[in-house]
Every structure is written in C-alpha cells, then in structure tokens.
Amino acid sequence: DGGITQSPKYLFRKEGQNVTLSCEQNLNHDAMYWYRQDPGQGLRLIYYSQIVNDFQKGDIAEGYSVSREKKESFPLTVTSAQKNPTAFYLCASRTGGSYGYTFGSGTRLTVV
C-alpha cells in the first residue's frame, strides 16, 4: 500500500546534538512538507519542496535544514541552533494538481 513513512516514532536526543528525521513516500507525489506541532497548538510549516533539488522556507525554518535529493525522500535535520526542538514533527506530501495532503504518522522528538 502507498503511504508516507516517518521514522522513528519516538526520538530522544541530548541538547546540542543535531538529529535527522526521516520521511519517505511511495505515492509518487511531487510536493513534500514538514510541519511542527506543539501541545495544544496547530501545525506550523517548517520547510516545503515542490520538486526534487528545490525547497523553500516555511514560517519557522530557523534552526532546521532539509534536502530533497530524491522524489521519495525529504529528511529534516533539527540542528543545535533550534532553541526549542522538543515537539511533534509531521511530514506530508501532495501530488501536483490534487487538493489534499497525505500525512505521515509523525515523529515525537524530545531533547533533554
């Protein structure tokens, strides 16, 4: 079955370490997105990519980096420059011309 896979589901890191969150889709979707969600809040857009080798900053890109070397993959790196990295991270994809997103199940990152 097609879908989006985010791994791992739970991730723990020490403060000051960079960490990379995985997002893979086999839906042949063109666009991919990363959102962050804090408790009781809506989703905030970090980065998005419409095509391979191209991506744009969202509303809260500071302290994050991404790459889009393959259509299927859009990894997110949370760097040590991100002041409050503990959050729920969601990856989504969308095929060109369609209206809806497909979301992954999320990665809950805890930095101690």
Place this chain on the structure above:
Amino acid sequence: DAKTTQPPSMDCAEGRAANLPCNHSTISGNEYVYWYRQIHSQGPQYIIHGLKNNETNEMASLIITEDRKSSTLILPHATLRDTAVYYCIVNVSGGSNYKLTFGKGTLLTVNP
C-alpha cells in the same frame, strides 16, 4: 491566505449529527475551503473540500454559504472514533507555492 475562525471545542452525542462551523469572511474568489481532522498523536487526515457548491463524500458533508463567508462540516452520525481536532483551512487549489496553514481547529468530543 484568508484566515478562518472556529470554536475551540464542541461536544456531540454519539449517533447524532455533528455540525462544525467555520467563518472565513475574507475568502477570495479562487480559494477553496478544506477540512482535515487530527486524532490525538496522529497525522491529520483529509476529509473534504469545496469551492462554492455543497459537497458530500463517504466521511462528511460540506455546506458553504452563498456568500462563501462561512461553512459547516457535517458528520451525519458521529461515533466515538470521530473525537478529534477538526481544522478548517482556506487556500487556492494548487500552484507552485501551494501550502496549507493550520490553525488550532475545533476539538470535537463525541460522548457516549
């Protein structure tokens, strides 16, 4: 993007219809109304979208007022599994800069 206003929470009895309102008084002529829902600790799920006509699918119905300044999502027979946060979003349908902005949504609690 146009902004939306939703009540923070609503209750509904199991088996009854759940009617979730959304105000979007500044919506533009080319912007659609989208509804997503997010069950606790999962990724959001696309429900339905519409431009100006009422829409129905296997999950829900979407009623948009004639002036398009508000809409209502209807879950005809709510079940306990429909307890979730429901997001109303307005956005253009596509394009190279397509991205959705999620607010805090409405927490719908379906009670037995």
